[in-house]
Amino acid sequence: MKNWYKILSVIFILYTLVWGLLNPVPRLDILNETIRNVYYHVPIWFAMLFMMTVSLIQSILALTKNNLDNDTKAFNAALVGFFFSLPGLTTGSIWAKYTWGTWWTFQDPKLNGVAISILIYLAYFILRYSVDDEMKRARISAVYNVFAFVMMNVFIMVLPRLTDSLHPGNGGNPAFSQYDMDNNMRMVFYPAVLGWIFFSFWLYNIKNRISFIKNKLND
Amino acid sequence: MIKRILTLVFLLSALFSSAQETVSSPEMADTFRSDGKIYIVITVIGMIFVALVIFLILLERKVSKLEKQINSK
Numbered sequence: 600m601k602n603w604y605k606i607l608s609v610i611f612i613l614y615t616l617v618w619g620l621l622n623p624v625p626r627l628d629i630l631n632e633t634i635r636n637v638y639y640h641v642p643i644w645f646a647m648l649f650m651m652t653v654s655l656i657q658s659i660l661a662l663t664k665n666n667l668d669n670d671t672k673a674f675n676a677a678l679v680g681f682f683f684s685l686p687g688l689t690t691g692s693i694w695a696k697y698t699w700g701t702w703w704t705f706q707d708p709k710l711n712g713v714a715i716s717i718l719i720y721l722a723y724f725i726l727r728y729s730v731d732d733e734m735k736r737a738r739i740s741a742v743y744n745v746f747a748f749v750m751m752n753v754f755i756m757v758l759p760r761l762t763d764s765l766h767p768g769n770g771g772n773p774a775f776s777q778y779d780m781d782n783n784m785r786m787v788f789y790p791a792v793l794g795w796i797f798f799s800f801w802l803y804n805i806k807n808r809i810s811f812i813k814n815k816l817n818d
Numbered sequence: 819m820i821k822r823i824l825t826l827v828f829l830l831s832a833l834f835s836s837a838q839e840t841v842s843s844p845e846m847a848d849t850f851r852s853d854g855k856i857y858i859v860i861t862v863i864g865m866i867f868v869a870l871v872i873f874l875i876l877l878e879r880k881v882s883k884l885e886k887q888i889n890s891k
Contacts, residue, residue, distance in 0.1 A: 609871050616863050620856065626844045801874070808881050815888050 604797040611794025615639075619787045625780075629698055637784065640690040642791040643683055646799035650680030651720075653803065655748040658741040670737035671814070673744055674727060675806040679799055681720050688713065699765055707765045712754030719747045 619638040627634060657673035660666065691710075692702045705711060726743055730736035759766065780788065 609868075613864055613867060616867060617860050620860055620863075624846075626846050628844045631845055632847050805874070805878055805881060808885060812881070812884050812888055 605801050608794050608797030608801060611790040612798060615642075615787050615791040615794060619791065622783055622787060624784060633694060633698055634784075636690065636694045637780065638787050638791045640687065640694060641788070642795040643687045643690065645792045646795040647680045647683040647687055649796045650676050650683060650799050650803060651748055651751060653800075654680060654744060658744040661737050661741045665734075665737075667733060667737055668811075670741060671810045672803075672807055673741065675810060676803055677720060677723060677744065679803045679806060681717070681724075682802075683795075683799060684713070684717055684720075688717075695765075704765070707759075708762050709755060709759040709764050709766045712758055716747075716751040716754050719750050723747050 615638050619635055624632070624634050654673045654676035657669045657676060661669035661673055695704070696702050703710060723740060723743055727736060727740050730739055
């Protein structure tokens with residue numbers, strides 16, 4: 600059964616769409632009902648991080664095995680991850696408008712870090728289109744991708760934790776503590792994370808198959 | 819004796835009246851879920867997602883067909 604993760608992703612996401620709106624959540628000032636955005640906004644970012652990790656692994660494989668297929672996969676994973684960062688940004692912006700009072704703030708290190716990371720990955724796509732030779736492109740972009748992944752983690756995982764951030768789980772605290780979430784919320788949040796990760800893998804799978812069809816037609 | 823009973827009654831009444839005072843808590847959409855037909859909205863959201871998934875499945879089947887055509891050549 601090779602489609603198990605696709606079925607699970609649909610079940611999990613449907614469950615979070617329904618129960619995420621109905622289940623009881625902590626009553627908090629300012630956040631009010633928007634605390635439910637945790638089920639939708641955060642898992643999208645987790646899917647993005649997952650895809651970038653897949654991209655990193657494929658890039659390392661491309662370097663060690665000298666295989667063009669791995670290079671194609673790394674590119675597709677980065678594309679899907681980039682695609683997930685866009686709804687992540689817009690949903691975060693809307694949420695920020697109604698809780699922090701602004702669409703975007705440069706005071707928050709996580710927002711700045713995400714903006715820089717997206718630029719780093721845009722540079723990855725541009726780099727790929729600027730090299731014509733396939734083998735050369737595979738090696739250069741794989742090396743750059745390893746660098747991009749490390750930089751992204753520094754910018755969105757490490758630096759926000761060193762200073763104060765408006766995001767929960769930053770400014771020295773571990774994320775998802777008992778202050779941010781209760782057990783009722785975990786019941787929806789974890790399936791949501793898994794659901795969107797599986798969903799991103801599904802998109803990645805389709806993208807790969809289209810790429811390989813294209814490659815065969817070009818041969 | 820009557821005085822003592824009266825004081826007890828007044829004390830108890832004071833206790834109950836304070837218990838009935840609602841504690842002010844953050845505003846939540848409480849009535850929204852009880853009578854606001856929220857289930858219909860949830861059904862609509864679910865239907866949209868299901869429609870997207872069906873589209874994705876059909877797209878994937880087309881990709882599979884192309885794969886078969888290419889591999890048989």
